[in-house]
Amino acid sequence: MERNELENRVLDMLEDICEDDAVREERDVDLFEAGLLDSLAAIEVLVGIEEAFGVDIAPTAVEREEMNTVNKIIEQIAVRL
Amino acid sequence: MGFYTSPSFFIALAAVSAPAVALGLAGRSVRGYGMVASWAMLALLFAGDPRGACAFALFVAAASVATYAVWRSWAREGGNRSMAVYRLALAACLAPLVACKVGAVFDCNLLGFIGISYATFRAVQVVIEIRDGLIRDIAPLDYLYFLTFFATFTSGPIDRSRRFASDLAAPRPRSAYADLLARGTMMLLAGAVLQLVLATVARGFYDPASAPAGTLTVDALGLPVAAREVLRAYGYAVYLFCDFAGYSLMAMGASACFGIETPANFRAPYRALDMKDFWNRWHITLSTWLRDFVFMRFVRAATRRKVFSSRLSTACAAYAVDMLLMGAWHGLTPDYLAYGAYHGVLLAATEVYQKRCGFHKRYRKKAWYRVLTWFVTLQLVVLGFALFSGQVGGLLARAFAA
Numbered sequence: 001m002e003r004n005e006l007e008n009r010v011l012d013m014l015e016d017i018c019e020d021d022a023v024r025e026e027r028d029v030d031l032f033e034a035g036l037l038d039s040l041a042a043i044e045v046l047v048g049i050e051e052a053f054g055v056d057i058a059p060t061a062v063e064r065e066e067m068n069t070v071n072k073i074i075e076q077i078a079v080r081l
Numbered sequence: 082m083g084f085y086t087s088p089s090f091f092i093a094l095a096a097v098s099a100p101a102v103a104l105g106l107a108g109r110s111v112r113g114y115g116m117v118a119s120w121a122m123l124a125l126l127f128a129g130d131p132r133g134a135c136a137f138a139l140f141v142a143a144a145s146v147a148t149y150a151v152w153r154s155w156a157r158e159g160g161n162r163s164m165a166v167y168r169l170a171l172a173a174c175l176a177p178l179v180a181c182k183v184g185a186v187f188d189c190n191l192l193g194f195i196g197i198s199y200a201t202f203r204a205v206q207v208v209i210e211i212r213d214g215l216i217r218d219i220a221p222l223d224y225l226y227f228l229t230f231f232a233t234f235t236s237g238p239i240d241r242s243r244r245f246a247s248d249l250a251a252p253r254p255r256s257a258y259a260d261l262l263a264r265g266t267m268m269l270l271a272g273a274v275l276q277l278v279l280a281t282v283a284r285g286f287y288d289p290a291s292a293p294a295g296t297l298t299v300d301a302l303g304l305p306v307a308a309r310e311v312l313r314a315y316g317y318a319v320y321l322f323c324d325f326a327g328y329s330l331m332a333m334g335a336s337a338c339f340g341i342e343t344p345a346n347f348r349a350p351y352r353a354l355d356m357k358d359f360w361n362r363w364h365i366t367l368s369t370w371l372r373d374f375v376f377m378r379f380v381r382a383a384t385r386r387k388v389f390s391s392r393l394s395t396a397c398a399a400y401a402v403d404m405l406l407m408g409a410w411h412g413l414t415p416d417y418l419a420y421g422a423y424h425g426v427l428l429a430a431t432e433v434y435q436k437r438c439g440f441h442k443r444y445r446k447k448a449w450y451r452v453l454t455w456f457v458t459l460q461l462v463v464l465g466f467a468l469f470s471g472q473v474g475g476l477l478a479r480a481f482a483a
Binding site for chain 2: 050
């Protein structure tokens with residue numbers, strides 16, 4: 001998968017889960033601090049990643065600090081593809 | 082010998098810690114010695130309890146075989162990744178605890194031993210994380226050490242195997258060990274004051290029969306019955322915190338002597354601003370364990386299968402399951418089950434309130450609102466402990482008997 005396509009699909013998914021298109025603008029902002037994600041929505045992100053990319057990330061696999069921005073989420077998927 | 086309660090424990094702790102400190106301060110690994118010391122301490126713990134010792138040996142054997150089977154099936158190259166093996170392994174780790182809790186209802190304790198509740202958490206975590214692909218290699222001796230580490234054996238804090246193994250992997254430099262030891266010594270002292278002094282005084286206050294001479298008791302205040310019961314509940318809450326936080330600090334301190342940085346269990350719990358906040362501060366290693374291995378997995382499974390119509394109802398169901406299990410883990414008695422159900426309902430209600438209520442969203446950052454939610458949370462917490470201690474159950478039983 002092209003990097004561009006991966007980024008677009010992640011952004012679509014996050015916009016859907018966070019119900020806010022702000023995720024598209026600030027890709028390095030901490031989504032938890034910004035109130036865009038909470039621990040429940042974060043699990044939806046993991047399930048969404050599994051469904052969209054076939055990438056299985058276990059709940060205790062990554063620390064929150066490693067997956068708290070749009071760019072870090074994209075990176076976590078990219079290293080597993 | 083009661084861990085962290087009987088005087089002989091502290092004498093034994095000093096004796097087994099001295100060589101560990103000498104090794105650590107020489108910049109050498111405490112791992113090998115720590116294992117031997119742990120097993121010596123467990124021998125003292127189980128001295129005079131051969132049935133408990135057998136049950137414990139059986140548990141370690143079952144958990145080891147189960148873990149090896151899961152590792153062969155899931156982590157080894159060419160393993161067949163069998164769900165049946167995984168489920169059987171989980172069942173093998175959980176069976177002694179379930180038998181012990183169910184047996185306790187019928188006054189028949191076959192497979193139980195002191196510390197079984199905590200040992201089960203450690204064993205189950207390893208099995209789940211091997212299947213998740215997070216644990217690839219696990220040295221058999223390190224695994225045994227993780228299951229049998231004496232400092233946290235009886236009542237936690239519940240460490241995680243990958244974190245524990247990282248402490249064993251490389252000996253700390255001399256200065257890093259000295260720093261850990263200094264912090265550990267402070268924790269041992271602070272924990273001893275909390276548990277042996279403050280908790281004893283608080284206990285004497287709500288339970289005058291156990292009061293040390295010269296300390297204040299609730300009976301001495303000459304209050305009407307209702308006010309006395311309320312004060313007893315607050316006294317119990319103070320006691321429970323001092324007792325458990327004191328124990329946990331001592332367990333962290335003893336771990337530090339052996340170069341193990343056991344995670345903290347408490348973070349000013351009575352300052353919590355809501356019930357979710359409370360569980361991030363109270364018995365933290367239990368609530369995060371349940372969050373990672375029950376709550377999140379329940380939410381994940383429910384989200385995948387689209388069991389519930391909304392994220393909010395998924396969360397409410399997950400909180401209920403999580404907390405009911407927490408209550409049942411304490412014991413299958415009406416008091417503990419009510420305690421679990423109570424917290425499940427409160428957490429679900431908190432979630433709905435915070436997500437749906439405009440009033441909360443508007444004022445949540447205001448000082449008066451925070452003071453108000455702190456006060457309400459504290460009352461709910463104290464009421465929860467009155468359920469936990471059996472005070473509410475006892476009052477209800479007496480009211481119905483009268």
